[in-house]
């Protein structure tokens with residue numbers, strides 16, 4: 183698996199340091215608000231697990247599974263809800279935890295959905311952002327790292343369901359896509 187990686191963009195140490203910083207900011211922001219923290223599966227599951235451990239205020243969690251990429255490296259533009267939330271967002275301060283923003287289509291769809299369900303507030307924390315890929319006007323309130331416009335894998339991010347368990351984020355060798 184490690185042999186398939188052409189270049190490591192963000193190391194495990196850098197990721198963990200950044201998550202601690204985000205945890206400090208979010209703990210201040212959400213003090214006394216009991217936020218509903220929503221993990222966007224599958225990609226954000228590792229980020230969610232590490233992030234909630236460093237948020238020091240009471241919170242609740244729920245999980246939503248969406249798909250917009252399939253086994254491709256480009257978004258289909260069609261966001262499919264595979265698993266919806268178990269709890270209501272009505273009147274709640276919602277924090278969406280996302281792995282990466284590219285076109286912005288997935289999050290635009292989710293933000294609109296949660297606002298229509300009468301959430302009190304909807305904010306986004308994303309570990310990675312690729313602003314060059316944006317096709318809609320969308321910016322996360324909290325961002326870990328800005329990445330170049332390349333398809334990345336690792337730390338929850340997959341290619342055809344592989345590589346999610348790499349502890350860092352990197353770019354695959356071109357020959358992997360042609361296999």
Ligand SMILES: Nc1nc2c(ncn2[C@@H]2O[C@H](COP(=O)(O)O)[C@@H](O)[C@H]2O)c(=O)[nH]1
Nearest residue numbers: 225257283284285286287288333334339340
């Ligand atoms: N493995 C990777 N998945 C990616 C990458 N860029 C985006 N994505 C996945 O799509 C959604 C968001 O895409 P968007 O175009 O709707 O903003 C994101 O949650 C990922 O699941 C990538 O470089 N590698």
Ligand SMILES: [Mg+2]
Nearest residue numbers: 222225281282
């Ligand atoms: Mg995602």
